[in-house]
Amino acid sequence: MTKINNLKQAMQKEDKYQSFLVFNSANLTYFSGFQGSMALRIPLEGESTLFVSAVNFEQAKAEVKGLNIQLVKRGENLMETIANQAGALGAKFAVDSLGIESWRALAKAVGGEEKLEVASNLIRELRKVKDQQEIQLIRQACKIADAGMQKAKETIRVGVREKEVAAEAEYAMRKAGSDGVAFDTIVASGFCCAFPHSTFQDRTVKEGDFVMVDLGATHRFYRSDITRTFVAGKGSEKQKRIHEVVKLAQKKAIEHIKPGVAAKEVDMTARRVIEEAGFGDFFVHNLGHGVGLEVHEAPILSTDSKDVLEAGNVVTVEPGIYLPGFGGVRIEDTVLVTEGGAERLTGAFAF
């Protein structure tokens, strides 16, 4: 219950909320260790209540520790149930996130929108610093992803289809203990490598193609994320040059990581390497993002990020160069911010 106590402390500092109402799926898993609840009410003091529908009620009772589990019956109005359970306390409710229609239903149930306040930032700040147990789970997810990438590397050859590479990599991750993919595996070859998020063209790999593989594993709800870009057959000088630039950009960025450094400075470190090599217009995305229960979470490594790195952050470092019509290179690792700097959690082998 450390995570819940941390949130209570953050609420006490704000000194204006009677309860935190959690609705976001990843946030619910974060605080309850359980996937499949509808909401969680964390009062400033006392026991928290997890609201669960009939379909997941027996499993919640068996698996969730330290929370009051309340069944939400068919046809019952969740928002009214939450409001009734909270009682007629005067102070506001903090809310993490809700769609506009659910927000209105909740506002009605608690007696007006002025009783609600979006406070997702409090949870964002907690979640971005991983505890030892979380780091252990992510470390394992990263090892599994490495096994997948190793298999992808072994599978790529001239004449292989993109989907075959994905099939073998995912199977290898499952064999290594993965609970499933962290996100849809990307295998993009040839000109499709110029599309950072290319999907299911299922090209047959040709001599001299770049082949970009972006994959991740899930281990007990925690995720990993790694990208490597290979060449099938013999690479050209231009391909080698681009790959070297991206690799150097990643190296410099990782070397720049330590607690207290602004996340945007890390992004700029990589961006500068790519700009100086003349490819500045072709690095079309942020340098990285946090990884944990979600594959994209805080902190963000971008030119306009307000995050400052702390020990316990887990982030991707993934510079890329994408040349329309030619192809592209991205190299990505999941990295732990440590007291002394950074530790690569993925990337046991190199290209």
Next chain:
Amino acid sequence: MTKINNLKQAMQKEDKYQSFLVFNSANLTYFSGFQGSMALRIPLEGESTLFVSAVNFEQAKAEVKGLNIQLVKRGENLMETIANQAGALGAKFAVDSLGIESWRALAKAVGGEEKLEVASNLIRELRKVKDQQEIQLIRQACKIADAGMQKAKETIRVGVREKEVAAEAEYAMRKAGSDGVAFDTIVASGFCCAFPHSTFQDRTVKEGDFVMVDLGATHRFYRSDITRTFVAGKGSEKQKRIHEVVKLAQKKAIEHIKPGVAAKEVDMTARRVIEEAGFGDFFVHNLGHGVGLEVHEAPILSTDSKDVLEAGNVVTVEPGIYLPGFGGVRIEDTVLVTEGGAERLTGAFAF
């Protein structure tokens, strides 16, 4: 562009919107055939505009047909860009779905919340009737899921781990051409079968265990969904009885499906079979849901559903009985509503 024209017609009937602003990810894929845009503005008349960030811009230009593609630059306010592009027209904007914070940002950009109206229902109604091309894609996703289930059946034996079954089933789906899983594969054995959505216990299957396998494939963004419950080794009379009841409930429900029938009547048909067998308290979820771009979409087959079935609906029919401490059985197929009744799209083989 038939799908967009259908929405324009629905808007014309409503006679109060100047544009539909689409933000929901599956809705964006539905209208654009593309995954990875930020928003889509569909005006009552004239060309629609897809808003895309730099990371996916080149791919959108290469792959999207018939839409104006607008780049949203780093640091640019998406909501203001949309409002500017729409111009100072008097009428309201229809919106499909937005989180409360984005909703507020959009309201500010268009000059007040009174200029916005949630109209997700218009798109829900369109999406629930699949056209021939969509049916073809779902049919293929269902064939792939069948291949996965066949492999699961062959893999299940006393002594196998749950994750091995998942690994082999997913690998078989990939080999059969899957673009990925439609959702996290569920393999639950023994007492865990009493939890409809059991996750990663990774039990070793024992003699006489129920083993529930719930999986689906993705084919060009469209999904499938099938569940079978097997027995490892020799089943007991009680297990056989429960399985027969669930199977009969599914059969009766599918026989009841045809255009014009209330979805809740189909749910009640299955529920009645289970109630009459004395297991009414243990069927703890809805009978089914629509399947398409999302694995849960309209129409809903539940006791309180307002949907009326139409030809072109694709729904799951998945009765279940879950006995705490003992285990459970669910049998699920993806079914197409036809002019004449129903066609099973999954389920080429039986238990």
